[in-house]
Amino acid sequence: MRSSLRIIWLLQKEEPLAFWGGLFLAFLPAAAGIALLAVSGYFITATALAGLSAGAVAFNTSSAASSIRLYASMRIFGRYIERVITHDATFRFLANLRSGVFRGLVARESNGTLSQRSATALSRVVSDVDQLDGLFLRLVVPLASATIITGLTLVILWQYSPMASIALGAVQAAGLTILAKSGGHRQKAQARKLNAARDALRVRVSDLVRGRRDLSVFGGLEQQRVAALKAVNQLDDVQEQNELTDMRNQAVVSTMSQVMVAVTFLFAAYSYQQGQMELKHIALFAFVALALPELLISLANSAGSWSKMSGAADRVRSLLTVGQDSEALQNARSNSETPLFEVGKDALNLKDIHFAYTPKAAAILDGVDLALPTGSRTVVIGPSGAGKSTLAAIVARLQTPQSGAIQIGGVELGGMAEDKLRAALTVVGQRTQIFHSTIAENLRVAREDATDAELWEALSHAGLKELVEGRQEKLETHLGEGGLGLSGGEGRRLALARAYLRNPEIWVADELTEGLDHATADKVLASFRAMTRGKTVLMVSHRASELEGADRVLVLEDGKLGEVTLPLSDEIKGRLRDD
Template structure:
């Protein structure tokens, strides 16, 4: 189960600050929403005034010579049509502006979150699980769309409606202060007290819901990714039971939140009905609230319009707890410590690219055993070396240290005689091209996959790289050549062909150092041998570091190092 993220209201403040570039557009949306709210109040006020005027006229209470009353009675329908049209236009404009601001804010938030994940996750350990990461990047960010649309904008319109309602009640002659106070208190209870209490309850329920959603996504993604192994080992029942257990937990959390939403909605509804009862009591002449019936009619219409934006605020208060939890999870994922931060003042890249490790001590975490203990080895520029070792000996950690995806706790890694810790990571990595055992091919064209290494590479350079990798003839035989669309993870190609496409992508780089980390993992022996023979014919002018657990005897190497007990031992000259 995913560990629950502890949070409060502070993350929401941080999210609002991150949305600073969209503040002008959000402010414009709020202004349009306020204008639409005023137009709605004007329509309902006009309707009430006109209805009261019609009642007076039909009962003969208004003197026939009262020109002013007659003018109001005749002019009100025209004003209602005008304000009604204005309300329609303004509500449409409100939707355009507020949703545009929200979509832009969420897009910026996703970019910020992805950048934070990419910066902090490069070290190789301490990653969030894929399902949980997906939940934060998609689900939690989506939850935050309600922060502006369902909380800030309705709260602003509700505040305006409250002011207009109270001002209208005070302006009507003969309205007792007791009635104004009762309606104001009920309005505040629905618009402020209810949402605040609901938000406090939601602050406890929201994290549970977000974490259970993430846990279910983790379980489902595990099932999808490992479906072949699950079927082979007959573990369908156990995996299904695990997913169903997490699904049940999610349903329980949703039921709890739904109950709170229903209670909050009911409270707001009851407050609205209580306001109408107060006005009804005023119309029938109940002593503390008594007003003329015609004035009560106009007040009912204004109260209904004023209460419209309030009805959803208690539910938004409940959702605010979930929003706060989602904001905390997003910020947590984006703010994990960077494994190897850039120096404050990076030095320039050295002209040479000899790679050396000098008495390096390294562990991924304090509670884990040391990977290296006094590791020292030198890889001169232009040499082809192999680094051997069993699983867990630190072969991939060596590549991570060279690329500054992690920092050693002691000793130094140098490139061209300069400590890599003194170089900017982007500058350092421009000197390296890396091919790993799980190199990914994207669901895109072959050309696009190759240009991941060098976006500006022309078609001739792509074919040259494919020729060097021994895969050009296969690509030429495909219906669309370089424009052939690869399925997810390179589906449509064999394992060996996928690895050669990945090799071509590496060779397309102009980096002087190639790090090949178990490049033949998962290949059968014949495909592995052919792949290694291809490596012998390429990159003659570059440093090649082949990291592997065994040699087949077909490799062309200048030196072999073996990792044993956290140290490197020269195995061949």
Template sequence: MSQIQDPLTRSETIKAAFKQIFHVWRPHRNSLFLGCVFSLIALALGLALMSFAGEKIALTAMGIVMISSALLKLLGGGRLLMRYIERLYTHNVMFKAIADLRVWFFSTLSKGAAAGLGFRHSGDILSRLVSDIETLDGLYLRIILPFLGAIVTFLVLLIGIGMINLPLAISIAALYAVAGFVCPFLSAIITRKRGKTLIEGIARLRIGVFDFVQGLREIRAFGVGDRVSAHLQTIEGQLFRQHYLQAKNIAGISFITFLCGQVAILLILLAALNMVFHDIRTTHIVFCLFLTITAFEGTLPLTKAGGLAGQIMNAATRVVGVNKGQIGYNNPDGKLEAPIQTHIEFQNMCFQWSKDRPWVYQDLNMIINQGERVAIVGPSGIGKSTLAALLLKVVTPQSGRILLGGKDLSDLSADSVRKKIAWLSQKTHLFDDTIRENLLLGKPDATENELWQALSEAAVADVVRAMPDGLDTWLGEGGVKISGGQGRRVALARTLLSKAPILVLDEPTTGLDADTEKEFFQILNQIGSDRTIILIVHRLTGVEKLDKVWRLSDSHIISEK
């Protein structure tokens, strides 16, 4: 979870978050504005309908007909039509805007995920992608639109009743200001901290459920299902408690809102009795009464919207801050294209994931010549995979330089660098799709012959040909319909398909048995003779064909062997 910030920093963070969200929504600004116009027109028609209907009732009771039924029918039909158009249009616009925000979120997340999701929980990422972004739906529909309507309603009360009796108009407008602006503001302040707790509580529950589902086999094996279920129920109970407390606070403020409306009606009744406010015609009294009742009906949702504001603010910071804390995420990308030459050099490079974590590398110096086959060997957790993240420009060193073809990596665009490097991670994912679609991730415009060539180089073409549907065979989630060795070979074929001159293999035989592991490296020995191959492993099998071995020591200094 994010750490608590001082008020000034937190205020700036929230401001920056909303600025980014509105930037993402910028292509929809005209549609969002038009939705506001539709909403205000529907509101105006509703206020006019109720006001004139009240006045017509009063005039009819007095035997006078000054307002035709045709006008009321026109206002009623117009309000119904505009309310339908407004709801349909604004929700459709918001659906598109939220869809764009999810695309932006996924795109932003991917920039920091090439080396994994770092130190974050998958359940937390899922919560940001689903719950937090859904919460932001209320920013436009439940806050912006209603408060714009509240401003218009306040002016209508002040002007409409002011033309009849100015002191009465000021009194009712003041009460409306308390109910429509002050109470929602108080609701937002009171529930702001609890909104953060609610958002994080939902994320914590998702993390727990996600972990429970993924570890279900181990939970059953160790017979701890009851204990884990009790833990989830505790988290759920805490979340419900926070929901209850927030609802209780909002209910208390809603009572003040309701009271303001009742006092406003009381003032009009006093005017009807010629008390406090004098010399107001009966028809005007009814006009003011209907207008006031209609206006104050919209204040209760405003108070609830104020309570939602705390959750929206925290959801905004969580969505925009998806890569917060990811080293190098905010560093500006280079402008130059990667050079044709692909020799790699680390010069006095220092790197740590965060200030509170130990240095991974200090003054690292290493040269990998173009076309060499090298191995980076060391125990788990010592920082081997970090090299892949550095080469792919997912993270950047705190000091020193990384050169590609003699050019500083920081001066090169990330896209051009990644076109030079094909990466096979230790947790390469096979999508729940066909073999063909999984391969095309490596090269979307690959031909049928290129797909089979890549499969042949990975020594899995015969296996795919033997399958009933060939390239169109469905792999299932995570490639469960094929063996682990076959899955790694398909992943290798996808990597080879890119034709990148540098091939980085990060623990490529993870999860394979000894025989399959040897077969994999024997296949690797036969391919990519014109490529630079960087093999990242925690031990060597003895069958790898290598030009050089770099071994990571406990001091994180690399020595050549």
């Protein structure tokens, strides 16, 4: 509930005019609809009674007819304007909300707390945010309208028959209570099942599409297809249960409508019998009792969705909080100093770094100290799982240590503005993200304003110029998902070209040639060394070939970082691969 209220408050804060204006405009057509039916029934009954009396000629029909036309116009045009305003405000709010959710996902990825698969993360950005459109449109607006209009109607009808108005209000309150109960614990369990079924289907389909080649080669395609179909069937079953709940809610509203008419008519007839009201007012009460349950129809549709919206609000709020904290931190960093890199001084300095993935887990880094003089080349080696990649991620501020201090160019890493950090330091590694776009657009991820000449220069330094020139569309050549159209080594060199466009002082290479054959690895290394000549380099490696030209070699083991003497001993060489 708190999360839902928080989302509603954010909408009100971001779109106050549309929020309150939408509520007012939603009230007008709903009230006009009830007034239209009530006045019409009253008018017909009063006309019939007047026709039977001696005063038929004296009955005034013009005022009632004018009221009917007015209420009909208000109902039509008011509803149209209300839908335009509220939907427009909601869609603009959801667009901003989706950006906030994405910021939260990025922040969790950066601090290492994102444990979701990509398909599940996509569900948070798309499905959860989409579900929240009903929070205002299908819950707040109809609930506010139903509450206010019911209250005003009862106040007006009280003047004619207190007993009948009390009976009408009691039945309406009973209907609201029943609908509220339908969004209770049982519905929350169904909402969790629905969310889990949707996530499972997205994961299965994502695995099937992205892994279709390997699945075809190794004969697992049919098994994965069956798993995806099973996820579809599970989702269908859960959705069927939700549909049944919605049907029950509709049945409740229909039943309450009939009960309300009967009860109200009985009390109104009793009041007439007691001489408390005129005969024509019985029709007024009956038609109001027939119209009021219409206010519950939209609530009945939303009652079954309330638990889904509530769960989505909880998940979205947690991501918004992370994203807002991240944005606030970025704003605080915006006025940070620019790092200075001078010969004879440290470009990068780490002091007493401690890091563990969870509070109860063993420390990956336990008091690590590291100083990289400007222009130096340092290689960190060590067994798999020792924390070398974690060290590289911490240096790049992709992970946050539990304690310790890091300086880049004399500026504290934690307080450095993002743009200044990325201009000073870049990371290249074995996992290269090539986007489904052109070569030029992939390169301009690093620098949007880079000219074609600068792109060709970067490709030349990366050893890809001849390859791209040989393509028919050259820089406008489209690459497929995951770099389809390039080999593994070519993808690494394209990433190097992208990094070269940033022209950073510090280069962090995380197992740059891992997974490449010897010849391709040599080409990638040659490109890397040419690009980083005169720069500060920190390399994480398992290969002996990557140690060539290093000023220092450090060994990371058991959370500690120690320096080894050059040339390397046979014992250290034995830890490295020659391929």
